[in-house]
Amino acid sequence: MVTLIVLFAALIILILALAFSKSTSKVMSSNTKPVANLGKDELLSCYLPTQVQQRLSDVSVTWEKKGLKVYQYENGAPALQGQASEFRGRAQLFSDAVATGNASLLLQSVRSSDEGEYTCSISSSAGRGKVNIQLRVAVYSAATFRFSNGTLTAEASRWFPKPNVTWMHQTGIVLNATTNLTTSSAGIFSIISTLNADQSSDTYSCRIENNLVTAIAEATITGADVSGGTYFAFSVASTLFASVYLNTMTSLLCTYYTT
Template sequence: MATFGQIIFCSMITLIVLFSAIIILILALALSGSTSEVISTNTWPIGNLGEDQLLSCYVNTDSQAKLTKVSVTWEKKDLSGLVYKYQNAAPVLGDQNSQFKGRTQLFPDALVTGNASLLLRAVRSTDAGVYTCAISSSTAGGKVNINLRTAAFSAPTFNVLDGNLVATASRWFPKPHVTWLKYGNKVLNGITNFTEDTAGMFSVVSKLQPVNISDTYTCRIENNLVTAVSEATVTGVSGVSENTYFTYSAASSLLASTYLSIMTTVLCIYYLT
């Protein structure tokens, strides 16, 4: 049976954690930079190094009327100059930072519907950071922050060689971890080798033995940002049927705080009983 002091102690701890979660929520909303009707479909995108990335930004309105006098400014935190600017129906790039020259693009035909998404070409590691998209028009406006993270990832290819099921992925960064599974959750012993090139990219070669024809194996290649999940079915002595999908990290301090609050409450209940 819990004492009165124990009840007071657990109640205070729970309240502190709950208040912390509320404060983090308020800060998250403030730091997101979202005002008025401007939003993004993905405020934590992950750009694949060397490939193009679309940073979404648009006016969230139910109105079907086209916007007029649209002005858009894209900026990056702690960067001198602009990422991109559009005003008076034309790009205004005199103050554009040299890092983005020739690598950014809006879609003028989409601006009248409130879509000011930015296409960033050939993503670089230096592109990572917080971007602010600001839209103004005759009827609506505001801004939103997008936190771009960068990584390198590629889907593996599979083949059977000397009785081994071999997964080969050409480019990963940060360095990933490889796990082989069977029937969804049974961990298998594989042998994985990494090769790092002069740019810091890792190529992955992972082997699994023995394998059986008609059996399906799962290969997970993952780092803290991206996970590639591949289902590989051995169809013959050298044949493999494969399918890969990617998942992306979207963890936030708010989710962590909420989890901590729940766990604290559970532990207190356990402690009091």
């Protein structure tokens, strides 16, 4: 009899523990410090992990920024009364995704004033919680290359904050180059950087970076032609972290091209 009572009590505790755990499921984000490109669209990640397809009427989502209502979804539809004027027509959730616990917010045509901390709150039959997301805004663009008469030129039309430019040979040697920065009336920097590249077949990397964004562009010269591609990395916790990560990536690229 005592054994049955103990088992019964343990079962009740287990049921209560599972119910409590479910009701306090953690709302998460795949990126709590995104860097948006000014004038472009940015998706702010927010989701409640669940394996259950929920009824939309059971899900409530609220996005706020410093007390301002960015977007709200409840009773199976957007509830935009009281939405801050600066977000009208620019903020959007996706109903199909909401039903699976995904409350990510699409913020269109990002402005510099959009920078700041956002709070995403989810309440549903699968759990509830909130997560804070620090949106940062920068301006960045990929580099394009030209090769003529032994001169390799990289151009990038939109950068802010002010970037630094470094050239490197595929062997890992840092190269001397000439870089000119000009600014528009809006304070956006454009870049033209030139490098002496006499070899008819060689690969170089042009690294453009500031404290938020780093672009590493690879340029491969074949005869009179040049081809290239750019990948971006964004600072996560600090510029030191980003620097270590990018130095590692650059070393790996150099190793790849020399093997």
